[in-house]
Amino acid sequence: MMVMFERTKDHLENPTQYIPRQRLWYIRAKEVIASTGSIERPLVFGNNDRPGIMLASAAKEYLKVYGVLVGKKPIIFTNNDSAYETAIEFKKNGIDPLVVDVRRNIESSVIREAKNLNIKIKFSHAIANTKGHLRVKSAMIGKLNKKKI
Structure with missing residues (x-):
């Protein structure tokens, strides 16, 4: 048996008074698949959606499986x-990537390895926009703070 919690009113801007705030669902099933989101999400x-923008796993597969570098x-x-x-x-x-990480300056073994290889990392930054026509010509990168980019 599973118990699921549904918010029905809190996220609405102008909820009516007759909608319950929350619902609690009891689910009995023969089998359950728990899909926890382990697949990379953009x-x-x-x-x-500009041509040339892809998931990191796709870029890595192009390189390792097909021997194709996805950009200079x-x-x-x-x-x-x-x-x-x-x-x-x-x-x-032989390609020098830039890593833009939304997290604050953190440490892990893979980040230490990247730093040892002199990979440029921008912590607490985010990509706000890209420019180009049939490919990416530039990216607007901004420093994150509590209010905005």
């Missing part, structure tokens, strides 16, 4: 350590 920013100056935008593996692969293949 970070959203302005014009993130790749920017890897991340909120976790997994993208650093892609940056390290780029560096080992």
Whole structure:
């Protein structure tokens, strides 16, 4: 048995008085698949659908499986350590990536390895927008603070 909690009113701007604030669901099933979101999901920013913008795992696969470099100056935008593996692969293949990490300056073994390879990292930064037509010509990167980029 599973118990699920549903918010039905808190997120609405002008809720009616007859909607309950929350619902509690009791679910009985023969089998349950818990899909926890372990597949890489994109970070959203302005014009993130421009040709040349892809998930870090796709860029890494192009390099390792097909021997294709996806750009001369790749920017890897991340909120976790997994993208650093892609940056390290780029560096080992002669490309200097820039890692833009939304997190504050943190340490882990993969980040230390990236720093030892002189990979440029911008902590507490985010990509706000990109420019270009049929490819990415530039990216607008801003420092994060508590209020805005």
